[in-house]
Amino acid sequence: MEVQRNTYLTKIINRMHNGMIKVITGIRRSGKSYLLLTLFRKHLHKIGVREDHILVMEFDRFENRQYRDPYVLLDYLKKQITDDGDYYILLDEVQMLHNFEEVLNSLMRESNLDIYVTGSNSKFLSKDILTEFRGRGDEIHIFPLSFQEYMQVYDGDLYHGWAEYVMYGGLPFVITLKTDEQKVQYLTSLIRETYIKDIVERNTIEKQQELEDLLNMLASSIGALTNPLKIEATFKSRMHSSISDNTISKYIGYLKEAFMINEAQRYDVKGRKYIGSPVKYYFEDIGLRNARLDFRQVEETHLMENVIYNELRMRGYNVDVGNVNKRYTDKETGSKLTKNLEIDFVANLGSKRFYIQSAYKMPDAEKIKQEKASLLAINDSFKKIIVVKDVIKPFQDEDGILTIGLFDFLQNSDSLEW
Incomplete structure (x- = not known):
């Protein structure tokens, strides 16, 4: 193989x-x-x-x-x-x-x-x-295998390949294992006996359990905005731990240095500046993320978002979380209000920029309107894309937004240029 x-x-x-x-x-x-x-x-x-x-x-x-x-x-x-x-x-x-x-x-x-x-x-x-x-x-x-690389050697169709990939990730050795039991054991042992031990030894961490608890929190909240202060509050309320936000920041730094997680910062599209905290964290390999949680929290919506983030990084893009403010008039009071909208990914490479939404499903007009809202609030001419899990023929609507199926996006390295 x-x-x-x-x-x-x-x-x-x-x-x-x-x-x-x-x-x-x-x-x-x-x-x-x-x-x-x-x-x-x-x-x-x-x-x-x-x-x-x-x-x-x-x-x-x-x-x-x-x-x-x-x-x-x-x-x-x-x-x-x-x-x-x-x-x-x-x-x-x-x-x-x-x-x-x-x-x-x-x-x-x-x-x-x-x-x-x-x-x-x-x-x-x-x-x-x-x-x-x-x-x-x-x-x-070098990243673990992309979905396109994974499917080069996977013995099956796209749908079963995706199910395996989103569960066990893209570490090359995993695809050679025959049974679910073997894959679970390999990933669970790897994260416990190799990755965590490396981080503990390198940084002489005395309270390993706190590092592991932090890793669990980040794994449970991929794609969610957070920061060390929020995590500190969670430690205090749920675990009665006195770990400080400074220690949490250091531990997050160690995890990033070891390539276990990556950070996506928030970017104000209209103001053209970084906002700072809170940020989002994604795992470099979703199989390791799932193994960290004993394969109990396998929400395909969030994992799809993580896969899209990793795919953009593999293609060489710097990836941020977009923020855009939309002004509107309250129908009842007539007051001028501002609503903050989020764009899943702002992908930059040189002079290129793409605004990308990850949408697991868009079953009706209301969901379509919801996914398009943040993209329509952007007043520049860079390309706007929605990636959906559904199998569809790529199309560009009257607002200039390209909607593309997940498999088309992942299987074609030029898909952003369509």
């Missing part, structure tokens, strides 16, 4: 020989090693790079443990580099290499070396890369 992760492979190819260390990051088990050591390596062979000019080191292999010593590794690489031709250095799980930052900075001084690394767990996060490589690290962030 081979998933063609062309989006990320293209990003790597476009960075070849750019004079920087290409750093592939992402949540644990998202497919970083497969992307580098299988897909990119195949590309190198395809363009005629000789095998002896592709130097691979997998530091997590037991037989390679001696190369975790920087002196041993550098001596090995030096012996393999026998001419002035271009060499490609592929280092997997580089955080296991002692003093890896200094080793990589040393290798960068050689003009004929093009360096690519993957890293994971508590010792290798985005902010570490930015700090240690001082502008010489070029990060490529």
Whole structure:
């Protein structure tokens, strides 16, 4: 089973020989090693790079443990580099290499070396890369499988594929498991024994239960506006905990750094400015989110919203929650009032912008009116889109709003341009 992760492979190819260390990051088990050591390596062979000019080191292999010593590794690489031709250095799980930052900075001084690394767990996060490589690290962030990638290898139709995807998420190994029991056990164990432990160890968290309770709260409220003060109040009222909003802010930061959750800020469309707190949180993998709640709260409406958010991020967009004020006249009093309306997503990429509503169903005129209200209140010319779960033929109405089915949106990477 081979998933063609062309989006990320293209990003790597476009960075070849750019004079920087290409750093592939992402949540644990998202497919970083497969992307580098299988897909990119195949590309190198395809363009005629000789095998002896592709130097691979997998530091997590037991037989390679001696190369975790920087002196041993550098001596090995030096012996393999026998001419002035271009060499490609592929280092997997580089955080296991002692003093890896200094080793990589040393290798960068050689003009004929093009360096690519993957890293994971508590010792290798985005902010570490930015700090240690001082502008010489070029990060490529990889997400779990998109629905389109998932369906490349799923043995079934779109509807059953969606049911599996929205329940168990897109971590590549999950799709190889045969039974629901295996998938539940894998995801539950992974989040408990790997992700949480990494965060606790890295940040020397003493009160692990509070971190886990916070994770449960965020998992239960995906797509809902919240902030540390609100969460603090919930801790006090429900759990009689004295955890402070400052500690909650730190813990949320740790979860974001570990790629478990992402934050969508509120953006005032008319005022063209960020509003600040409260914000929304979405999970990078919905299977892990569901596992955190023991698969008890699987509300498809909210999960669909999370999937759309992730899809936009995978396509390279910066994604915010939109806010727009609409003025109207009260029919009874004649008073001028202002109503605050929310746009699920404001997606920006360079000069492009899209306003997107996630609507599970639009069964009648009243629901259609409700979903369109915030989009109609926007007075600029950027494209406005409603994504519905229903299977429909994409159409643009008299207000210029495009309505598109969820599967068409997810299966076609150019769907926003229709």
